[in-house]
Amino acid sequence: MDPLFGWLAGLLAAALLLLWLICFPEAREALQRQLARRTRHVMERTKRTLHRSGDALRSGAHQAHGNATDLGARLRRHWALLLALALILLLPPALIVGLRRHVMLDGYDMAQQADQDTTALVASLLKGEQLVPPPALPPEVFVTREVEMIRPDLGFASRNWDKLDADFRQRLLVVFKIMKERYGYDMALIEGYRSPERQAMLAAQGSSVTNAGAYQSYHQYGLAADCAFYRDGKLVISEKDPWAMRGYRLYGEVAAAAGLVWGGSWKMMDLGHVELHKPGKGPRWRQ
Numbered sequence: 001m002d003p004l005f006g007w008l009a010g011l012l013a014a015a016l017l018l019l020w021l022i023c024f025p026e027a028r029e030a031l032q033r034q035l036a037r038r039t040r041h042v043m044e045r046t047k048r049t050l051h052r053s054g055d056a057l058r059s060g061a062h063q064a065h066g067n068a069t070d071l072g073a074r075l076r077r078h079w080a081l082l083l084a085l086a087l088i089l090l091l092p093p094a095l096i097v098g099l100r101r102h103v104m105l106d107g108y109d110m111a112q113q114a115d116q117d118t119t120a121l122v123a124s125l126l127k128g129e130q131l132v133p134p135p136a137l138p139p140e141v142f143v144t145r146e147v148e149m150i151r152p153d154l155g156f157a158s159r160n161w162d163k164l165d166a167d168f169r170q171r172l173l174v175v176f177k178i179m180k181e182r183y184g185y186d187m188a189l190i191e192g193y194r195s196p197e198r199q200a201m202l203a204a205q206g207s208s209v210t211n212a213g214a215y216q217s218y219h220q221y222g223l224a225a226d227c228a229f230y231r232d233g234k235l236v237i238s239e240k241d242p243w244a245m246r247g248y249r250l251y252g253e254v255a256a257a258a259g260l261v262w263g264g265s266w267k268m269m270d271l272g273h274v275e276l277h278k279p280g281k282g283p284r285w286r287q
Contacts, residue, residue: 015089118182119257122174126258131173133161137188141235150237153202154190157226163193165222168276171258172225175274178254185247186230190237190272194219211268216283223282224275227251239271248272 125131136159141147143155151157161169172189179185194202196214203213210217218224229236229247236244248271252262255274263270279285 012085012089118178118254121178121182122254122257125174125177126170130170131177133169133173133189134176137230141188141230141233142190144234147235147237151190156198157191158193158195159189160192161189163222164225165276165278165281167278168223168225168260171260171276172227172274175251175254175258175260176227179247179251183247183250185250187227187251188230188235189225190228190235191219191226192224193222194224196220207268212283215286218275218277218282221282223278224273226270226272227274228272237272 139155142157142159147154164172176187179187194217199210199212199217199220200214202210214220229244231243236247238244239248248264252264252271255262260274260276263273263275
């Protein structure tokens with residue numbers, strides 16, 4: 001029997017041992033400790049031996065070089081057998097990876113489950129009783145200095161829920177309900193329906209305010225709303241507030257689950273904005 005076949009069998013056994021060590025961390029750790037002890041022992045013996053067996057080592061090196069050359073020649077002659085062996089070793093892991101739909105960390109799996117729960121809750125609320133808008137906030141809440149620095153014309157905005165599309169209104173109320181009950185965020189509608197005249201006025205202030213002219217925004221069709229958080233009697237709009245930024249992220253996730261488009265996903269982000277795209281209604285359908 002050609003010694004090469006024995007060598008190949010040893011290679012197969014080594015590969016199986018490697019797979020076993022990967023699957024069982026305890027065995028891997030024990031082997032590492034044993035190897036560390038053996039390595040220290042071998043190094044100590046080697047140091048003692050080097051002083052009196054230099055010639056023998058050089059002779060062994062020449063012999064090893066000859067053996068390596070002979071082995072290389074044998075491997076070239078049996079390349080087909082080596083390829084088959086490699087396929088045998090790689091096939092089981094490839095099948096495992098290929099047949100699994102996805103691989104995820106435990107934390108990510110929990111986050112995905114939370115998203116699925118939120119989506120299911122949104123669906124059940126949309127099929128349930130009709131929600132009613134929350135009580136109106138005092139007008140002075142919308143004209144504080146902090147608010148005026150971010151939204152200077154907010155005092156003239158419409159916050160009339162009745163001017164919103166009925167389907168959009170219900171979806172937005174579901175978002176408000178989940179944000180409050182699941183995440184503890186009170187939300188406020190700061191602008192809903194927007195007249196064409198007001199849209200044109202805002203567009204004239206520049207792209208930093210809006211890129212949409214009159215009848216180019218879903219606000220004119222009652223299909224858009226700008227919202228903010230309400231905490232301790234004040235509106236919280238600032239993006240510099242970590243609490244608010246966490247809220248915007250959750251707001252975007254819940255809005256998407258309710259079938260709304262979140263402005264925070266746009267290139268020019270509008271974190272408080274959501275809108276509903278309905279067939280037959282909106283800027284794209286305007287004649």
